[in-house]
Amino acid sequence: MAETLITYLEYPFVRNALIVGVLISLCSSLLGVTLVLKRFSFIGDGLSHVAFGGIAIAAVMNVTNEMLIVLPVTVISAILLLRTGQNTKIKGDAAIAMISVGALAFGYLLMNIFSSSSNVSGDVCTTLFGSTSILTLSSWEVALCIVLSILVVLIFVLFYNKIFAVTFDEDFAIAAGTDANRYNLLVAVIVAVIIVLAMNLVGSLLISALVIFPALSAMRLYDNFKSVTICSAILSVICSLLGMIISILGGTPVGSTIVAVDVAAFIICYVAGRFLKGAKK
Amino acid sequence: MALITAKDLCIGYDSDALIKNLNFSINSGDYLCIIGENGSGKSTLMKTLLGLRSPLSGEIIKGEGLKDNEIGYLPQQTQIQKDFPAAVREIVLSGCQGRAGLRPFYTKEEKQLAETNMERLGITHLRNRCYRELSGGQQQRVLLARALCATRKILLLDEPVSGLDPKVTQEMYDLIASLNKDGITIVMISHDIAQAVHYASHILHIGERIFYCSTNDYLMSAPGRLFVTPGKGGFKEWQKH
Ligand SMILES: Nc1ncnc2c1ncn2[C@@H]1O[C@H](COP(=O)(O)OP(=O)(O)OP(=O)(O)O)[C@@H](O)[C@H]1O
Ligand SMILES: [Mg+2]
Numbered sequence: 001m002a003e004t005l006i007t008y009l010e011y012p013f014v015r016n017a018l019i020v021g022v023l024i025s026l027c028s029s030l031l032g033v034t035l036v037l038k039r040f041s042f043i044g045d046g047l048s049h050v051a052f053g054g055i056a057i058a059a060v061m062n063v064t065n066e067m068l069i070v071l072p073v074t075v076i077s078a079i080l081l082l083r084t085g086q087n088t089k090i091k092g093d094a095a096i097a098m099i100s101v102g103a104l105a106f107g108y109l110l111m112n113i114f115s116s117s118s119n120v121s122g123d124v125c126t127t128l129f130g131s132t133s134i135l136t137l138s139s140w141e142v143a144l145c146i147v148l149s150i151l152v153v154l155i156f157v158l159f160y161n162k163i164f165a166v167t168f169d170e171d172f173a174i175a176a177g178t179d180a181n182r183y184n185l186l187v188a189v190i191v192a193v194i195i196v197l198a199m200n201l202v203g204s205l206l207i208s209a210l211v212i213f214p215a216l217s218a219m220r221l222y223d224n225f226k227s228v229t230i231c232s233a234i235l236s237v238i239c240s241l242l243g244m245i246i247s248i249l250g251g252t253p254v255g256s257t258i259v260a261v262d263v264a265a266f267i268i269c270y271v272a273g274r275f276l277k278g279a280k281k
Numbered sequence: 282m283a284l285i286t287a288k289d290l291c292i293g294y295d296s297d298a299l300i301k302n303l304n305f306s307i308n309s310g311d312y313l314c315i316i317g318e319n320g321s322g323k324s325t326l327m328k329t330l331l332g333l334r335s336p337l338s339g340e341i342i343k344g345e346g347l348k349d350n351e352i353g354y355l356p357q358q359t360q361i362q363k364d365f366p367a368a369v370r371e372i373v374l375s376g377c378q379g380r381a382g383l384r385p386f387y388t389k390e391e392k393q394l395a396e397t398n399m400e401r402l403g404i405t406h407l408r409n410r411c412y413r414e415l416s417g418g419q420q421q422r423v424l425l426a427r428a429l430c431a432t433r434k435i436l437l438l439d440e441p442v443s444g445l446d447p448k449v450t451q452e453m454y455d456l457i458a459s460l461n462k463d464g465i466t467i468v469m470i471s472h473d474i475a476q477a478v479h480y481a482s483h484i485l486h487i488g489e490r491i492f493y494c495s496t497n498d499y500l501m502s503a504p505g506r507l508f509v510t511p512g513k514g515g516f517k518e519w520q521k522h
Contacts, residue, residue: 037365158385165375168367169356175331176379176431177350223411224368 001249008248016142017134017254021240023149024201025210025258027194029236030156032215033228034167034187043081044211046100047195048204049107050077055199056107060114067144071196077103078192082184134201134244134254145197152190159186164225201240202255213262214239220266220273239265282344283308284435284466285330290339292322292329298337299325305485305493309345309434312458312467314477317487323470324357324439326487330468331437350379353432355424357439357470369415369423370408373399376430391430398426401456403449417444425453435466442473454480 008014035043054070063069081096137145156163165173166183174180198207218232243258250257283306293299299322307313315323328334330341331354353376376398377391399405402422407415412423421444428436441457442450458480461467471477477484484499486492494502 033366161375161378161381161385161387164367164371165378168365168372168375171328171333171356172354172427172431173375173378174333175352175354175437176376177348177352178378219364219366223366223414224409225366225371226368228366 004249005245013135013137014248016137016139018241018244020137020142020145020149021134021201021244021254021258022237023146024194024197025214025236025240026233027149027152027156028198028207028210029214029232030153030229031187031191031194032211032213032232032236033218033225034163035191036212036215036219037167043078043096043191044195044208046081046096046103047074047078047192048199048207049100049104050074051196051199052204053103053107053110056110060110067141067196070199071193074196075189075192078188079185082188137200141200145200148193148197152193155186155190159183160229163187168225202258206255206259209259209262210236210240213259213266217262217266217269220269221276235265235269236262284311284343284345284347286342286344287330288340288342290329290341291337292325292334293337294325296337300487300491303339303491307435307466307468307483309466310461310464312461312480312482313469313485314481314483315468315470315485315487316472316474316477321487323487327354327437327439327468327470347434350382350431351433351435352379353428353430353436355428355436355438355441357443365413367412368408369404369410369412370395370399372412372423373408373426373430376427379431380433395426395430398429401429402426418446418449421445422449429460432460432465435468436460438467438469440470440472442471 009018051070051074054073055066057073058066058069061069077099081099162178162183163186165178166180170180194211195207198210202210214232214236215228217235218228222228222231239261240258243261244254246252246261247254247257286306287303290303291298291301292303303326315326317323325334329336331352332341332349374387374392374395377387377394381387381391396405399408402425404419404422404426407419407423412420415423421441425438425441428438436457438457442453445453454476457467457469461480469477469481478496478500481496483495484492486499492499492502
């Protein structure tokens with residue numbers, strides 16, 4: 001088995017996929033804690049459906065570089081979603097559900113009506129579950145993924161303390177002179193970027209799993225923000241690597257294998273957390 | 282020029298005014314106590330002063346170069362999610378966020394300040410504990426330590442002693458008084474009139490009648506006398522007039 005793996009690793013596209021996969025899972029886990037705690041777990045879901053709609057538009061317009069359309073559309077939606085989540089009568093959850101289902105239906109409709117490809121449902125399935133896109137990334141996309149991931153990690157580290165303050169108690173942060181809106185906006189934009197990146201890895205239906213599971217798993221084990229963040233980053237990277245290797249060796253679809261590993265890790269952490277709490281008492 | 286001036290201020294929710302035409306000013310070094318019944322709008326007033334809510338009409342003028350990041354605030358209740366994983370020291374340190382400005386990390390001095398304030402409130406032994414696993418009074422002290430970290434000119438406290446035991450309550454009042462002596466302006470909401478009258482330099486009374494004056498004037502006034510001298514009817518009777 002190790003030999004098979006080494007043979008595969010000789011292909012540059014496999015190496016690229018592993019590098020990009022690790023970076024994407026690292027990014028997506030960083031903001032997971034914040035999103036879970038702000039009750040925005042489904043924002044990933046909503047935005048990924050928006051991104052799906054964006055891909056449909058790009059396909060219809062015959063744009064070769066999908067990212068150029070998908071990225072701005074998703075970023076703008078993220079900003080709108082976080083805005084509505086804060087101070088309107090439509091609750092964050094409902095707004096996200098509305099946008100997400102709407103974009104999904106709209107995207108599928110567009111693809112069906114205008115698509116020139118003969119295999120529409122195959123295309124849709126690929127976009128939703130990301131079956132092979134991670135293995136077919138062009139070198140341009142790989143470079144973009146790497147640059148954006150490094151940017152996301154850098155911004156997160158630099159603004160870590162502010163993101164903590166605003167996530168923990170927005171009112172206090174505002175009262176003490178922190179511009180909470182600015183940081184909410186920052187979080188929204190980063191989330192949108194991560195989602196567009198992560199669509200390549202797990203497809204748009206499974207992104208929330210990538211965002212939420214590592215954070216939830218880490219919260220079983222640790223009870224301070226820093227440890228939870230670090231632990232969820234490590235867990236996420238390990239699970240994605242494991243998932244990708246299993247899928248290469250076993251020929252299973254990449255996205256769902258990674259998510260399955262994430263679920264398994266959550267169950268292990270849940271049990272371990274129970275055990276540790278019991279031991280402390 | 283006062284630190285904070287309220288001019289013809291109307292506050293409330295969805296155009297229902299709770300308080301109308303409020304005029305007062307808080308000068309540097311003042312110790313203002315806001316008193317009034319439950320639901321009279323004290324917390325709402327404080328949030329409006331802090332800019333968390335916008336006033337229905339009128340304005341709040343900040344003077345003497347008071348900047349937003351020189352203000353400490355202790356909320357009455359915080360809707361912090363039950364499952365938030367945050368250690369006490371992380372929360373207290375986040376009080377220094379305002380002074381850090383755009384700087385990404387905390388300095389040694391800021392970390393030291395957080396330690397000092399934890400010591401002041403006797404929560405040093407809890408520093409690595411998870412906030413959600415603390416008792417109500419312990420949580421209150423954590424939030425107070427955080428507020429102290431943020432305070433440089435003015436400290437706004439919404440019922441700071443609720444949930445504290447008698448010993449810590451007295452220590453709290455002493456601590457606030459000593460901060461005030463060091464030049465920090467205090468605005469405090471309280472239901473403890475005896476303490477308010479004892480410590481405060483000014484009283485803002487919110488109710489059907491609104492009353493703003495120095496503590497001495499308040500003691501001489503009808504509502505003040507009725508409040509301080511225990512009797513039947515008391516404040517209610519005065520309001521009926
Ligand atoms: N978010 C809100 N939306 C609408 N009305 C509110 C809201 N919060 C408070 N109110 C109403 O505004 C009034 C004043 O509330 P506020 O919290 O300012 O009272 P308070 O004087 O601080 O009372 P307490 O002594 O109990 O703390 C109450 O009648 C309350 O029902
Ligand atoms: Mg109140």
